[in-house]
Amino acid sequence: MTTRNITRFWEWGRKIICVGRNYADHAKELKNAIPTEPILFLKPPSAYVREGSSILVPLYSSNLHHEVELGVVIGKGGTAIPQSAAMEHVAGYALCLDMTARDVQDVCKSKGLPWTLAKAFNTSCPVSDFIPKERIPDPGNVKLWLKVNDQLRQNGCTSQMIFSIPYLISYISEFITLEEGDLILTGTPKGVSAVQEHDELQAGIEDVVTMTFRVDRQEQ
Template structure:
C-alpha cells in the first residue's frame, strides 16, 4: 500500500486527485482557457515519491515539467460535502510536485486522448510529509515556493486560486466521493519548467514543511 507521513506517522493513501488550471497566470503561460468548474485528473498511487527519494524521469519524454502545488490529505471522507464543512475533512497539508511529460501531454491533446501517460508515470506525484491541519488554520492563504539548483522557479499564493480549497473538496465529494487517505493536488502557479538529470529540487510550504528530491542522472 502507498503511504505518506502525517506528523511522522504513516498513513495509507487512497485516490490521488489533481486539479488543473487553478491559477490564472499558469493558465495563461500554457495558452489554455480558464475552466467553469474544477478540471480534475487522477494519478495512480504507484506515482508517489516521498521527500528524500530520487525522481526518475520517464525515458519516453524529453520535456518533464515540475508543477509545485499545495497538497491536501483527506482525513474524513464523504459524499456531497457542503463547502461550509469542507475544510473540516482535511487531516494534513503538504507540498508536492505534479510532474508532467509536457511533450507527451501536447501530443495527447492534439489527438483528443487522455493525459494519463503524461501525468501518471512512476515518480510523477512527489510529496512532502504532512503537517496536521489541526495545527494551522486551513482556511487561511498559504504561500509556497520551488527551487531548482538553488534558484526559485515558482512562487504560489493560495489566495489566487480560481477554485479555493473548500470548493475543490465539495466538488470532488459530489462528483466522485472522497475517502479517508485521499490526496488532492490543488493546482500550480506560473513558472513551470523542465527538470534535468542531476537537478536538486526543494519545495517549501509557508515555513511549515519542506521537501527535497534529486533527479536521478
C-alpha cells in the same frame, strides 16, 4: 491488526485527485483558457515518492516539468459534501509536486486523448511530510515556492486559486466519493519549467515545510 496512521497517508493506497489550471497565471503561461469549472485528473498511489528517493524522468519524455502544489489530505470521507462542511473533512496538508511529462501532455491535448502517461507515471507525485491541519490555519493564503538548483522558478500564493479548497472538496465529492487518506492536489501557480537528470529540486510552504528531491533518468 495494524492501525493505519494518517501521517503516512501515502502508504494507504488511496487515490490522488488533481486539479488542473486552478491558477490563472499558470493557465495563461501554457496558453490555456481560464476554466469555468474545475478540471480533474487522477494519479495512482504508485506515483508517490518520498524524500531520499529520486524523481525519475520517464524514458518516453524529454520535457519533464515541475509543478509545485498544496496537497489536501482527507481525514473523513464523504459524498456530496457541502462547502460549509468541507473543512471538517480535512486531516491536514502536504507539499506536493505534480511532475508532468509536458511533451507527452502536449501530444495528448492535440489529439484529445487522456493525460495518463503525462501525469500518472511512477514518481510523478513527490510528497512532503504530513502537515497537521492546525499548522495551516488559513490554507487559502499560504505561499508556495520551488527552486531548481537554487534558482527560484515558482513563487505563488494559494490566495490566487480560482476554486477554493472548500469548493474543490464539495465539487469533487459530488462525483467521486472521498475516502480517508485521499489526497487532493490543488493546482500550480506559474513558473513551471523543465528539469534534467541530476537537477536538485527544493520546494517549500513558507514557514511550514521544505523538501528536496533529486532528478534521475529511469534506467533502460
